[in-house]
Amino acid sequence: MPLGDKSYSIVGVLIFLGLFAGLIFLARTAKTLLRSRLLHLTGLNRGTQETVAQIANYALIFFGTIVLLQLAGLDLSSLTIFASVIGVGIGLGLQGIAKEFISGLVLIFERPIQVGDFVNIEGLMGTVERISVRSTEIRTMDAISVIVPNSRFLESEVINWSHQNPVSRLTLPVGVAYGINLHMVREALIQAAKEHSDVLLQPEPQVLFKGFGDNSLDFDLLVWIANPPQQFKIKSDLYFRIEEILRDRSLEIPFPQRDLHIRSGSVPLELSPQLSESLSQLSTSLTKWLEFQSNTNSWHKSNSRIDSKESS
Template identity: 95%
Template sequence: MNSRLRCQSFFRQIARIVLVALTISYLLSITPVVAQENTTAPIILDGRILFEVNKSGEYTAENRANEANAVLRQQVTKPKPAVEVKIERREGLPVIFINDNHLLSVTSADSLNVERKAEQWQRQLQRAIKKAQYQRSNKYIRNAIFLSLGSILLAIACIYGLNRVCRRWLKPFLPAEMTDLPRDSRRRLILQVGVKILTNVLKITPWLLCTIYITDLFPQTRELSHNITDTIIGSLTGELIPLGDKSYSIVGILIFLGLFTGLIFLARTAKELLRSRLLHLTGLNRGTQETVAQIANYALIFLGTIVLLQLAGLDLSSLTIFASVIGVGIGLGLQGIAKEFISGLVLIFERPIQVGDFVNIEGLMGTVERISVRSTEIRTLDAISVIVPNSRFLESEVINWTHQNPVSRLTLPVGVAYGINLHMVREALIQAAQEHPNVLPQPEPQVLFRGFGDNSLDFDLLVWIANPPQQFKIKSDLYFRIEEVLRDRSLEIPFPQRDLHIRSGSVPLEISPQLSESLTQLSASLTKWLELQSNNNSWHKNNSKIDSKESS
């Protein structure tokens, strides 16, 4: 089953690459068509194209079409009952006239059989002029207004019906807030966003169709719509952006950006395919696979960008000025970015850290998930992704627990009470270490007697592990087991305590004669005050006794 899923994923990636390649090829094929100069120009009446004329001698197609279109608009808008279209021969060429006004001459540039082409254009002009005159009549305008109102009502009804359908059938896919969705349901989120976009498109479509229909009913609005469309198309396809010796249109720039986006997508897909299908079979470690895949990705993007610039007709020598500006920018304002870029290249090629390494940089401990040319992503033990600039790995001390060899040693301090058999303590600690499944049997666990502490005998339990990211959990499990083993063997773990010893006798202090005399005077004064207070109390007691006898 797993092999089948891997095959399906492999073929999907291949199909994705082929699809992107075909899209890029198609865009490259239509680029010259978009960029080429138009050699024909249309004859237009009320926004509808009748036919197209070619360049003739010194007259360009645009000049011929503009003159003919101006005559047509002038003749159609005149209040005349009928417009006559006729053909006359002038200098061996058929010339089309409208009410004795020269419209255009049919030349060999328009057709090999100029007579037949002139007759064909004459019939087209007659039908178009007749239709244009009818659409300017009061009867047609009245009917067009009713049709416009009907189309508006129909659009409102369609929107009402679509709202009912959306509420009944599509509402289960649309939650009240997108934030209520669980983060892991990516497919459901994509489906809901797609349904919401589809719903909005369905609601806008009736109004769009109604606007297009009403605009097409009236000749004035139809011509205005055609002029706006021509202006937009001319702005998009006109070569307005100079770059080097050539100028490029907005459509050409958009096509180039689309090709560049497809190139990045193609390079990313090729990188994933290379890493998961080819490098996986070589037996290289994860960090080496990531490094090779990143180099292939950047190389493909670099070469593809050069190819796209060449296909776009851009002279790469013209980029020297741009490169010099970039150099000045790097020297002045982009020092930090250049510093991180160079640091990223050093990390990728020198590989002091690799993807999958467990590192500790300035108190930040976690697993390296991704190394790019500007920054490195570290996933901490709290499952938080931290983006670290690459220069910090070269400028500060980095502890790499898994560099070349993931085996590392843990030290667990343990203290026991005085008077306990030290050999029993050693056996208990060794037993607790050997029973843990993540402690390596080789090298063997060791117990070191560190010394006599204030209130305990201090030991260090040394164990070796092969999974540094789990070191804190392993330490916790070992301490739990050590406490159980010591309790089972009646080995006491002491409480922290402090002993205070007070010695009796005189305090050997030396004081000055002045201080001694002052203290003697103070003592004498205090003695007199106490005697005075005692005499006063005796006098008050005697007076109270005499008063009580007299009253009795």
């Protein structure tokens, strides 16, 4: 089998393919050992460990392939132009992959997000399960795994509740009826907050009086939590407890109301000339039809009387 200035036998090609397969196996084994024996001792998170192991795997395959080609006697310098053309074509076709790869490296080394963080990216909310060089896996609140390209984390606004300090604040709007003692409302809301085990006592829960609404006096209950993934459950528990306390203390929660005032009298109505003419014609036709019906009924009654006299 000729290749450039050299020729290779079928046996030689098979040997080369066998060595290449052995190289792939060796690279995968090295990746597994690196991840299980060394990287877990560094304290890096799972995503970083996986990325470092994957890069080592690709590097070993790349350099091992070059060594095998040189051992086979292939002049790599003669393939420079061909490799350049192929490289340009591959580069144009793999721009997206290269973009995700670079984004993955930025995420790994800058670490704006880490495995275990609770994040919200463009409405997608969940826990980061894995960070690789191409994509990031997020497990949503519905236990669904979503694969997100790494570039989205650099190009979009990302809310990371777990970054550096997982403590975050929740705001619970509450409305009560007019005429209720405001201090009693404040005490009830503070009591509900302090009774919940997931609400932090420092910083202390706060109650803010927002103002006078259309149908209610509006308050905000501000509480601090250290477990952002449980924020929706904590809110639900607090609302349940708030309703119980307000009901026990006879503090009314209002519902929207609307007062209608009906004014007597005539309302001037302006009509267009065309509509006025049409209504006038309709009124004339209706009057003529009623007169015709009245005359017809009178004629029938007159005939009935004549017939009755003749029969008698």
